[in-house]
Amino acid sequence: MFEEIPTIESILPLKIYNSFYIPSNIKRDIFMMERTVKCPNCGNTITTSGSYGEVVKVICPYCSTKGKVTFGYPISSDESAIEVSNLRKEYGDLVAVNNISFKVKKGEVFAFLGPNGAGKTTTVEMIESIRVPTAGAVKILGNDISSSFDQVKERIGVLPQEFHSFERLTVRETLEFFQKMFKNRASINEIIANLDLKDQENKLYMNLSGGLKQRVGVAISLVNNPEIVFLDEPSTGLDPKARREVWEVIAGLRNKGKTVFLTTHYMEEAEYLADHVAIIHKGNIIAEGSVEELIRKFGEGSILDIKNCKTEDAIDALKQSGFNAKQEDNGDIEVYIEHKERVLEILSILRHEAIDYDAIDIRRSNLEEVFLHLTGAKLSEEDE
Ligand SMILES: Nc1ncnc2c1ncn2[C@@H]1O[C@H](COP(=O)(O)OP(=O)(O)OP(=O)(O)O)[C@@H](O)[C@H]1O
């Protein structure tokens, strides 16, 4: 990797992605920018251009050293949009939220990830002033909500869990209805256009599909042009296509500079959208960081699957070279690798030992494994 020379661009806090972190079909706003980097070999400075999320290959014109430059997404600010301190909620004997503290930065998608019953809705609804905390404090945009919630309610938008609207209002009427509650008013035409609801604007809410209803829910949360949008499980219960559509809407909110507080029990959703993830389990935050940081800290690295080979010989050879190799239930071999560069070493061992195989797959650790590592349980199983 080339070392980066500080520029105005790099003074912004940048979210650095790995090349295979960028889903190819994500529709981010594309605009080009320039970065100046320093060759690690000869020290020559090179200017290169790319778009957000892109990993550009660079060859030093003086010494021909090859390297990569990652163009991260800028996060608009280091300032906090939300500050939660020692927040607690008891329901009788049950401690649903156990003195948690965290901060959400302005302009980021903050994913609050956890299984059913972890305390996500209780937390988010305390932040929204819908539920009263047993103890602790919440600041939104610098205002303590226990004394100044009126100052912030115009500046936030809320999509509650399992949201429903009026069956017999059209999409446009629904948005107009909710907008009347606020002094700040966004253009409804713009919301309809941005959320791709033009074809639906005159349809009754009750006649929309589940995915479209959720999209209307997000649209309602935007009628006052909020700076912070709270979305509680916006894609739960949707089919994969509708879920993707909701994800694109959320990515679009972020691109418009809004702060998004997203609660979810889908780790793919957090991996796809989040700048920062807090994992909540039984009322406690058990880990926090970017997806990249969490996977690096608690994941297994990458996993290489070798399909259909002489299992024992391969495991012996790989173990002798220090690899953590084991047989999976389906007979394939699974090898844990901390750095993807070690893949070549594995291939050369297999070739050297003349071990034949049908195929190899590489998959990287994900948040599911992070959750497993931290709790001993699978996120998906806890949901059942
Ligand atoms: N009003 C309430 N009275 C009593 N217990 C409650 C109440 N609301 C939630 N709980 C309990 O508090 C715990 C946390 O619930 P919460 O709804 O915050 O979890 P969640 O993470 O949002 O779950 P899900 O993914 O199912 O929405 C659960 O054990 C739940 O049963």
Ligand SMILES: [Mg+2]
């Ligand atoms: Mg919930």
